[in-house]
Amino acid sequence: xxxxxxxxxxxxxxxxxxxxxxxxCRPGSVGGFLPGMKQIANVAxxxxxxxxxxxxPDVHSGYGFAIGxxxxxxxxxxxxxxxxxxxxxxxxxxVRLLRTNLTEADVTPIxxxxxxxxxxxxxxxxxxxxxxxxxARDLEEALEMGMDWSLREGYIWAEDKEHCEEYxxxxxxxxxxxxxxxxxxxxxxxxxxxxGNHYAEIQVVDEIYDKWAASKMGIEEKGQVCVxxxxxxxxxxxxxxxxxxxAMEKAMKRDEIETNDRQLACARIKSEEGQNYxxxxxxxxxxxWVNRSSMTFLSRQAFAKQFxxxxxxxxxxxxxxxxxxxAKIEQHWIDGKLRTLLVHRKGSTRAFPPHHPLIPVDYQLxxxxxLIGGTMxxxxxxxxxxxxxxxxxxxxxxxxxxxxxxxxxxxxxxDYADVLVKLQEQGISIRVASPKLVMEExxxxxxxxxDVVDTCHAAGISKKCIKLRPIAVIKG
Amino acid sequence: MFRRKLTAxxxxxxxxxxxxxxxxxxxxxxxLEDQKIxxxxxxxxxxxxxxxxxxxxxxxxRYLGSLNCPINPNERAAVLDWLLGLAVRFEYGDNVxxxxxxxAENVRNRQMSGPKMVNTNxxxxxxxxxxxxxxxxxxxxxxxxxxxxxxxxxxLKAISKLITSRLSAEAMQNPGEVIHQGKAFPIFEADLGxxxxxxxxxxxxxxLRLMYIHDLRNLQTRINESIVAVQTITANPKTDTKLxxxxx
Numbered sequence: 001x002x003x004x005x006x007x008x009x010x011x012x013x014x015x016x017x018x019x020x021x022x023x024x025c026r027p028g029s030v031g032g033f034l035p036g037m038k039q040i041a042n043v044a045x046x047x048x049x050x051x052x053x054x055x056x057p058d059v060h061s062g063y064g065f066a067i068g069x070x071x072x073x074x075x076x077x078x079x080x081x082x083x084x085x086x087x088x089x090x091x092x093x094x095v096r097l098l099r100t101n102l103t104e105a106d107v108t109p110i111x112x113x114x115x116x117x118x119x120x121x122x123x124x125x126x127x128x129x130x131x132x133x134x135x136a137r138d139l140e141e142a143l144e145m146g147m148d149w150s151l152r153e154g155y156i157w158a159e160d161k162e163h164c165e166e167y168x169x170x171x172x173x174x175x176x177x178x179x180x181x182x183x184x185x186x187x188x189x190x191x192x193x194x195x196g197n198h199y200a201e202i203q204v205v206d207e208i209y210d211k212w213a214a215s216k217m218g219i220e221e222k223g224q225v226c227v228x229x230x231x232x233x234x235x236x237x238x239x240x241x242x243x244x245x246x247a248m249e250k251a252m253k254r255d256e257i258e259t260n261d262r263q264l265a266c267a268r269i270k271s272e273e274g275q276n277y278x279x280x281x282x283x284x285x286x287x288x289w290v291n292r293s294s295m296t297f298l299s300r301q302a303f304a305k306q307f308x309x310x311x312x313x314x315x316x317x318x319x320x321x322x323x324x325x326x327a328k329i330e331q332h333w334i335d336g337k338l339r340t341l342l343v344h345r346k347g348s349t350r351a352f353p354p355h356h357p358l359i360p361v362d363y364q365l366x367x368x369x370x371l372i373g374g375t376m377x378x379x380x381x382x383x384x385x386x387x388x389x390x391x392x393x394x395x396x397x398x399x400x401x402x403x404x405x406x407x408x409x410x411x412x413x414x415d416y417a418d419v420l421v422k423l424q425e426q427g428i429s430i431r432v433a434s435p436k437l438v439m440e441e442x443x444x445x446x447x448x449x450x451d452v453v454d455t456c457h458a459a460g461i462s463k464k465c466i467k468l469r470p471i472a473v474i475k476g
Numbered sequence: 477m478f479r480r481k482l483t484a485x486x487x488x489x490x491x492x493x494x495x496x497x498x499x500x501x502x503x504x505x506x507x508l509e510d511q512k513i514x515x516x517x518x519x520x521x522x523x524x525x526x527x528x529x530x531x532x533x534x535x536x537x538r539y540l541g542s543l544n545c546p547i548n549p550n551e552r553a554a555v556l557d558w559l560l561g562l563a564v565r566f567e568y569g570d571n572v573x574x575x576x577x578x579x580a581e582n583v584r585n586r587q588m589s590g591p592k593m594v595n596t597n598x599x600x601x602x603x604x605x606x607x608x609x610x611x612x613x614x615x616x617x618x619x620x621x622x623x624x625x626x627x628x629x630x631x632l633k634a635i636s637k638l639i640t641s642r643l644s645a646e647a648m649q650n651p652g653e654v655i656h657q658g659k660a661f662p663i664f665e666a667d668l669g670x671x672x673x674x675x676x677x678x679x680x681x682x683x684l685r686l687m688y689i690h691d692l693r694n695l696q697t698r699i700n701e702s703i704v705a706v707q708t709i710t711a712n713p714k715t716d717t718k719l720x721x722x723x724x
Contacts (some may be wrong), residue, residue, distance in 0.1 A: 003508075080620040120717075123720045123721055123722050123723070124722060124723065125722055125723025126723040126724035127721070127723040128720075128721055128722055129719060129720060129721035130719065130720065131713055131714075131715045131717050131719050131720040132713075132714065132715055132716075132719075133716050133718055133719060151703060151707065152706075152707070152710045153710070153711060153712065153713055154707055154710070154711020154712055154713040155713045158699075158700035158701075158703040158704050158707070159700060161703070162696055162699075162700065188719075192723075195723065212661055212662060212666075215659050215661075216661070226682065298715075301715075318651070353667075353669070354666070354667050354669055355668075355669040356684065360696075361689060361693050361696050362693075364685075364689050364692070365661060365663070365666050365689070387667065387669065433722050433723050434723070476723060
């Protein structure tokens, strides 16, 4: 190991981590991913890593890197690497939160209609196709311009861009570095939610912990209605990652890079493969922002139709948009020196403190809003970034609940009908494309998001601001 | 070019002089001789004053020769600089008493003690340091709820800012639109981001932060306005429900 590996837990999460480790060490267990704890250690052994390999409280095993792992690599070290496994297959998967000036009482009477209207506007599920017409040329432009494309075409508002990480566009994107195959997969999928843990939820404010920060976000009272969109770059990002892994395996042999795990395929940042990956990853990130922007447009339409009011009058502003699967070039202080790093955040959200130059002017006093999506039927949270997080975790925090059971295990142990009934009992309207897959996403399959968030808050790497509770869920 | 020297000599339109413009060059040379240098007798100035003639250059060369100008007549900018310098010297020589008191120190004192005066401004007659003026500013400040600064001119600046942004005709008509509505943020409880060890300095730091955020907000608002202006030309959002397909 080149640096230390650490992870944040409370008692309950600690038990889960060690249980995962014990299970994988039992004789006869084969296949699957390495346990998260081992993965954090393997990442700490990668060339060029600085500081430490950090596991956030929601950490669980994934491809190569654990999901909920952040790691920073020194841009000035010629040996330092970039790894697609450290970003994840769903490049720039992220969460966007819209506010409204409606209250729960306004929405409850037409909740079912509203849920249906959202479901009609936003296509969901595997193989879904979007309702915003796109040509191949539109796609090329969107990949290069990110949210600037959505702005130019009039799908979103100028303020949306202001309240988005990176202002919704990664400048180093180069669509020419993206394979035809990825573009073919991506073209019809723009403006669709996808499947897996992605969702669009109508939520209400359940608790406000930090009145002033909430007020800066336009959240004034309990019961205020919000819309949360959790989605990513769909098949496009998956293909970009797959293509890069193939190219990097060759580069590893050529440059004699050795890693502890075959899944940790990587390339030197300065090498052609490394640069190609960063450029195509940025294109995929732009794809995801356009995707979330298109769904923002569609959600606004759905609300406008149901309430017979313009989205403007409903005050449907974007509070913020975070990316939790991405690698970014950032500057951080290490041992009193300013260093330029490539920060990988996989299942980890950027959480910059107050006064950081890269966060929007409206949040300069409060710190960056951090959107933590729960699982279907559980709460979501808005946190804010802290100075302590900046020094301890390179300005990173958790991203969600994090799986506790594997997908296969969830399917074996749970019945989808029970899951749906339970949601209904909680008064949550639900629209799903494939009910048979909902048990994979049942709350029981995940760690408790409140545990995860409380651990981040207690550790001081981010601060609780708002708690949201779902009243309607749209899922793949 | 030569704006300062031309202004000092009271040349008309000192801002619009171009050395490469033949006509204005000739006019200036003649004007300098006529008004300031007066080297030739009036009746001998004929050749120089014939600015429309083709062989003006001959008279011009002869003139420079008789002034003992050391500069090549073709380098017009340098020649003019020299001529202007000469004119300024004569001007000073004629009025030594007037200019004697214009030392660097006196000029600086005058600039510090009051706003720059424009000749046609009726407020010029005001004495900005008079006790009446000082009292007036302070009374206005207390009426408007502006904190008084030891230098009443700084207070005046603050008053002017308040009036132009909050009490303009536009703001009076539509207070809701012009004046930003929002809740006060408890800035003194907020994290400054660094610690100086001195509470007074910390508060000053917070005030600076607020001013910076204010500027940044204005910049971002202007950016948004530009984007919206462009959107009115480019935007054409479309949807086609026939394309939609719900997956498995």
